[in-house]
Amino acid sequence: MTTDDPRTTDGPGTTDGTDSPAGTIADAESSGGHEAQPSDRPVTVFLVDDHALFRAGAKAELQSISDEIRIVGEAGSVGEAVAGITRMRPQVVLLDVHMPDGGGAEVLRRLRGELPDVVFLALSVSDAAEDVIAVIRAGARGYVTKTISSTELVQAIVRVADGDAVFSPRLAGFVLDAFAERPGAEPISDPELDQLTPRERDVLRLLARGYAYKEIASELFISVKTVETHVSSVLRKTQLSNRYELSRWATDRRLV
Template sequence: MSEAPLPGAPVTVVVVDDHAVFRSGLKADLDERVRVVGEAGTVEEAVTAIAALRPRVVLLDVHLPGGLGGGGREVLTRSTALLGEVRFLALSVSDAAEDVVSTIRAGARGYVTKTASGREITDAVLRVAEGDAVFSPRLAGFVLDAFGTASVADDELGKLSARELDVMRLIARGYTYRETAKELFISVKTVETHVSAVLRKLQLANRHELSRWAADRRIL
């Protein structure tokens, strides 16, 4: 089990990115306040390493290949049981509002762009380890807009877990239960359970109403 670092002890980190050169450069740029205990280049490697090493913070590439909407989201949803014990700081070349908001909804505690310096990323890691939410300066406004002045759709989406949100989007796009299960690496029975929960929480009668609901709110 991951524990809060002792005063003066470096924060343990796992670096997740599909580019080995970037991982090497990032590790070299982080200072002595951080100790990299593992790294991964795929969704499967990341999920395995995080579960085995239980780092305090995961530096997670948002656009890791694989998974729905990028493998970074897949890593987060498959690590849901560890959220809180392990904290996730998203790294991305993208500063698009959609990427930022969807990643935070999935469970990340912060989001910084890859243009940040090693010192800035180290500072962000320490703050996330202490429980703060951290964002590159221009990205904070996206989060405030999405969560601070939430629309009705945001309020309704806030009722759904990260996994329920993934299932909802696929079902609303017309995926079958079996196709959804295959895409998200879960059982058909689990998909059925999530769909029932989504319909109940959103007060909808069936998947056809769900598709219309999602289309009307432009969240497909």
Template sequence: MSDPQDAATPDGTISVFLVDDHGLFRAGVRAELDRGVPDVEVVGEAGSVDEAVAAIRHLRPDVVLLDVHMPDGGGAEVLRRIRPECPDVVFLALSVSDAAEDVIAVIRAGARGYVTKTISGRDLADAVRRVHGGDAVFSPRLAGFVLDVFSDRPGAAPPGDPELDLLTRRERDVLRLLARGYAYKEIAGELFISVKTVETHVSSVLRKTQLSNRYELSRWASDRRLV
């Protein structure tokens, strides 16, 4: 849903559009950017790919903060549909996922940077300024993924893993947080899902990997550089 206004902002102010399927998260980001960041103004938001495409086409914001995973396609789909006709709009991925495949997919699609949702409000505002100014911006450990994949070094791209490919993206998100020592309740809070859903994903991962407990899962995830 976009605001009933265009993206016109005072001179020197960067107009920002939020794309995320979680309304509570969008509200939090808006509050952070609206509080004490006079040169950044949120001009609209959307919770689905279709809403995002229509609103970005209409508002033409300076920067779009783009979630990577949404039920109807996610950030890469938004980029695929709108970037060719809005080449001046800059896209910055803002996601809970720090998986290499997610970073690479959205950068290949045209995002100018990728930061995780653990970023502070101040750092997010700075990231918005930097991508608007032409820089590429990444959370620290994510830059290595991009450098590896887009370098000319033979074998730089991460190899495929048949076992890892069995997991859905959401299962990987749950596994990554589990391997970092998060409790089920904390994982639920980070991913905006219920504890019951976390339990379901963990059970599915255990079944697919043929492992028996979270400690084995943590080691399995670490071996595959998911942590």
């Protein structure tokens, strides 16, 4: 996004500039296919990015051009984001994809189950397919690049808050290829999933479907001890801690 004409704010939700009507998103698409309508109240937004200068510029500019959103908090790391989002409970989180301590996917992994009503919109300099797919699989509702204009970003925020899925046009194709499984579509790699062996995927798939260890062993013609070994390996590779988290992880990746 551009910050050529930043204007100062007096605090969240206040401006000293003149509000301008938000326009139609020209370089972002949504699955809903309709234009966002003005909300009765501002959409509360939490901004996550590891660059303090970008956060300051984005906060000032976004709030100066529209009264449809209100920035209620910001964070520059995964830990700060998890604590701040949990405390503030915003409607929408603008989420950077790459941060030194884990990035957007890690924030989603920690919060998605705890805060199901919070919507996450990825905002990144990266337009790489693997980044887009990883964060969408983790639970983000949309993904736009930082080349988006400020007015268009406001509209994207409002649209995801209203239930739309919003993507920059080129990125939408990645998502369709990965999730719609169109004939001839080039498969998108998932580094976390790719590290599992075929047998570990088989065990995980049955585990996520609710099978007991004994039932998995019978289904795959292996011993219960071997099942336990595979589950331990999957837990280690995914850095998860229990069966519930594994089931949710597998569901997110459509293994079930």
